[in-house]
Amino acid sequence: MRGSRGRHQHLSPVFFFLKTFFFNPLNNPVFVVLFFFVVFFYWEGSLDKYHVAMIMYLALLSQYFLKNMLQGYSSDVEETTKAPLIRFFKALPITSPKIYSSYLLSAVVYVLLIYVLLGLLLLEMMKLPDLKGMQFIQSVAPDGDTVTTLTGYALSRRGIPYFVSLDWSKSLLFDSILKIGGGKFWTSLYAVLIFIYISVLRIFQQMRPKRGFQLVILFHKLPLGIFLLLGLVFIADLILTQNEIGIYSRLLIQSMDVTLSLFLVVFVATVFSTVSMSKVILARLKGY
Amino acid sequence: MSAGSCARKSVMDIEIRDLTKKYVNLSALRKVSLNVSRGESVGLVGSNAAGKTTLLHILMGFISFDEGIVKILGRSSAKIDAITKEKIGFVAEEISLLPWATLLDTAGLYRNYYTRWDENAFSRFVEEWGIVADKRLRSLSKGQRRLAELALCFSCRPTITLLDEPFIGLDAVMRIKVLEAMREMNAEHGTTIFYTSHILSDIEKIAKRVIIIREGEVCFDESLSDLESSLESIFVRYYDLATEEHDSSEE
Numbered sequence: 001m002r003g004s005r006g007r008h009q010h011l012s013p014v015f016f017f018l019k020t021f022f023f024n025p026l027n028n029p030v031f032v033v034l035f036f037f038v039v040f041f042y043w044e045g046s047l048d049k050y051h052v053a054m055i056m057y058l059a060l061l062s063q064y065f066l067k068n069m070l071q072g073y074s075s076d077v078e079e080t081t082k083a084p085l086i087r088f089f090k091a092l093p094i095t096s097p098k099i100y101s102s103y104l105l106s107a108v109v110y111v112l113l114i115y116v117l118l119g120l121l122l123l124e125m126m127k128l129p130d131l132k133g134m135q136f137i138q139s140v141a142p143d144g145d146t147v148t149t150l151t152g153y154a155l156s157r158r159g160i161p162y163f164v165s166l167d168w169s170k171s172l173l174f175d176s177i178l179k180i181g182g183g184k185f186w187t188s189l190y191a192v193l194i195f196i197y198i199s200v201l202r203i204f205q206q207m208r209p210k211r212g213f214q215l216v217i218l219f220h221k222l223p224l225g226i227f228l229l230l231g232l233v234f235i236a237d238l239i240l241t242q243n244e245i246g247i248y249s250r251l252l253i254q255s256m257d258v259t260l261s262l263f264l265v266v267f268v269a270t271v272f273s274t275v276s277m278s279k280v281i282l283a284r285l286k287g288y
Numbered sequence: 289m290s291a292g293s294c295a296r297k298s299v300m301d302i303e304i305r306d307l308t309k310k311y312v313n314l315s316a317l318r319k320v321s322l323n324v325s326r327g328e329s330v331g332l333v334g335s336n337a338a339g340k341t342t343l344l345h346i347l348m349g350f351i352s353f354d355e356g357i358v359k360i361l362g363r364s365s366a367k368i369d370a371i372t373k374e375k376i377g378f379v380a381e382e383i384s385l386l387p388w389a390t391l392l393d394t395a396g397l398y399r400n401y402y403t404r405w406d407e408n409a410f411s412r413f414v415e416e417w418g419i420v421a422d423k424r425l426r427s428l429s430k431g432q433r434r435l436a437e438l439a440l441c442f443s444c445r446p447t448i449t450l451l452d453e454p455f456i457g458l459d460a461v462m463r464i465k466v467l468e469a470m471r472e473m474n475a476e477h478g479t480t481i482f483y484t485s486h487i488l489s490d491i492e493k494i495a496k497r498v499i500i501i502r503e504g505e506v507c508f509d510e511s512l513s514d515l516e517s518s519l520e521s522i523f524v525r526y527y528d529l530a531t532e533e534h535d536s537s538e539e
Contacts, residue, residue, distance in 0.1 A: 012400040020389040026424060027388045087384040090350055093373035093401050 013094065013102035014109070022110040031114075034058040038117045044156050130154055131164055299326040300359070301448045301480045302347065307356035309342055309504075316342040317353070318504040326447075329474045329481040331495030333488065333523060339504040340484040341381055344452050347482075348378055361447060374402055377446030377479075381453045383433045387426035391419060391436045395443070404445035413439035417465060430457040435466070442469055449473070451483035455490055463490065470494050488519050500526055 025032045037058060089099050131152035138148050153161045302324035309317040317339045324330050334340050345351045347360050349368045358365040363372050385394060391414070399405050414421050417435045425433055434457045441449060449470075455463050471494055473479040485491050491498055492512065498519060500508035507526055515522065 012397055016389070016393065016397045020386070020393045024388070085386070087380065087382065088386050091348065091373075091378045091380070091384060092398075093370040095370055 010098070010102075013099055014106045017103055017106035018109060022106060030058055034114075035117070038121060042120060044158065132161075300324070301326050301328075301361055302482060303357065303359040304343075304347075305357040307343075307346065307353055307358055309339075309346060309351075309353045315504050317346075320356070320501075320504070320506050322499060322506055322509060324448075324480060324482055326480055327474070327478045328497060329470075329495050330483075330497045330499060331491035332482065332484045332499050332501060333486070333491055333519075334484075334501035338501045340501055341452055343501070344378075344380075344450050344482075344484065347450060348376070370401075374404075374444075375447040377441040377444050377449040377451075379437050379441050379449075379451045379454050381456065383430070383437060385425050385433060385437055385440075388424055390424055391421040391439070394425075394436075395421075395440060398440055398444060402444040406443050406445050409445070410439060410443035413442060413469070417462065431459060431462060434458060435462060438466055438469075442473060445477060446479060448480040448482065451481070453484055453486065455485060455487060467493050488523060492519050502526055 021027055023031065131150070131154055134150065134152040136148055136150055150164075152164055154164050155161055300323050302322070304320055304322050307317050307320040308315070320339075320343065332340050332343070342351070346353050346358055347365050349365045352366065360368065361372050361375055363369070368376075385391075395410055399407070413419070413435075417439065419432055419435050419439060420428055421436075425436060428436070434454070438451075438454060441451075451470075454466065458466060467490065470481055470483075474481050474494070481494065483495075495512060497511050498508070498515075499506055500523060508522065512519070
């Protein structure tokens, strides 16, 4: 059999990176665990915040694992003079921009797939389960606000019952539009979109530094600005309502429960680790 | 007359004129001139830091040089395009394969870039040399990784092969097998072979011409069939001479 230059040569390194590096069970076992975890809980339907936190952690660990693996290779005594990526591709008949963009494409595919998995889980988590034995428990929060907690149990797809507890904070303005978990849903969706946006921008910034930098100035600062603006609104709201927590702040508290906090922390870390991993690999490729 | 000048009228795979390469405080190569014609098998010998690896890296376009003209397959080594590179087989002194990939995965990548890739030859090398092809290269021994690299290089059916210490890490049996594969490649496919080795007997077994490089200069370039004494005695003579010169200059 002869070689086939031209037919698959553009996609060949992309598949090579995805197959041997990102999605190889031996090189990235954490991803395999993550994948089965996600599939299992999505199918099972009994996902709770601890599962989500665990999955987020695995997503994060997967990327650190890959980064450390690369760094480990470069510290081999035999391989101190040059990184393996540079030495390997130098001798091949592939131009530098092609291999560079192939790596970036494979990294984008990997990152997006992880985010799709996480997005699926978030959507699953936001669904209100079919509660049985529903009870409303009313309590008064230290700030004087009345909090209604909805408890009950739901059945997993295998018919195994699990306990559900949801907070239903009374909000003056948003009652009509905020169903249970609605705040979580929109905030999470917003966060997912922003983080995908930032990570993709970061990756493209590595590819075309000048253009990427302009994009980052235009768009990367935009979500950050929105976050800052929201923070200002909450603080102003707190001051204005003086003795009571303002309605926007209540919305924030409602949205930022433990699950979401975990989600945000781990998600931010995931994005940073992705960027950091990309930097390690790209630094090696730049020498090529 | 040197073997290099004899072959000047045939197709030149390597043309080097007055090549000079300097590192910060060291002249790695000094006014090196040599030609290698199509189908030749040339062994390059010299002590450590004589400039052998630098010469091969310049030929591959990995590093720049200060003066001179360097051409490989008719193109300047500084501007080798992908089409030309496809015709060059290169094995570096340090193992260059990606440690997290298997040999089969790597062969899959090579297949898409080398039009003359010979799958039958690859399978034969894997089988005859006993290379573990489906395990990550990091888990293989150094000798196995070296064999994997050579199998990939030879299966590309290159026009010219540049090998930098190709026998490092190989046992006696595998060394004989690799030498046989090199001989076959040169005889049957007309592949030009330009390789370095510290083992003079390995040079004598395959090379038809030998070049001795000493302190960045070509000091000997002859056809092996024209040698009046053994390669070892010539090599020793050149390096002893260097010591005497060094001693006299100090005095």
